[in-house]
Amino acid sequence: MHANRDDYFVNITADHIKKPKDKQMKKYIFILFVLLSPALCIGQEITKAEYFIGSDPGFGLATPITVTSPGDDLTLNLTADLQSLAKGFHVINIRARDDLGRWSHTIQRIFYVSELPSGSAEEIDRLEYFIETDPGFGLASPVTVTSP
Numbered sequence: 001m002h003a004n005r006d007d008y009f010v011n012i013t014a015d016h017i018k019k020p021k022d023k024q025m026k027k028y029i030f031i032l033f034v035l036l037s038p039a040l041c042i043g044q045e046i047t048k049a050e051y052f053i054g055s056d057p058g059f060g061l062a063t064p065i066t067v068t069s070p071g072d073d074l075t076l077n078l079t080a081d082l083q084s085l086a087k088g089f090h091v092i093n094i095r096a097r098d099d100l101g102r103w104s105h106t107i108q109r110i111f112y113v114s115e116l117p118s119g120s121a122e123e124i125d126r127l128e129y130f131i132e133t134d135p136g137f138g139l140a141s142p143v144t145v146t147s148p
Helices: 022-041
Strands: 046-053 063-065 087-096 105-114 127-129 142-143
Touching: none
Parallel strands: none
Antiparallel strands: 046 063, 046 087, 087 105, 127 142
16 A cells, blocks of 8 residues: 555644743743842942053053942042143943953043133133033023132
């Protein structure tokens, strides 16, 4: 007897395939996540920070920013030497390292270097600041300016 290939066709539907128990699997994944989450958060204190302007010299090779007391939420003071920069737009890049040696993503901020007019030093006689919405010139919060 010779059988044709079509004689042995089997129709398999989704009902015939055994599915894993989705709810049970989700429960195990959730429990695993809850148990491992604290381990991922331990030891994330910032111990080192650095910045660079222009090309990246590599992790740990940029200009250091002093971290006086390691912590997970720091305010760092940075005094950057901008004397050698030409007039125009530049990008400052900042990153930090935690106590496990892991580097953060590099944060970039654009700033502009301008030149003072030659021959005369201009004095600042008024200063103001605003947060979020600019109310217009002379309408923001004033800052007291004293003569240098």
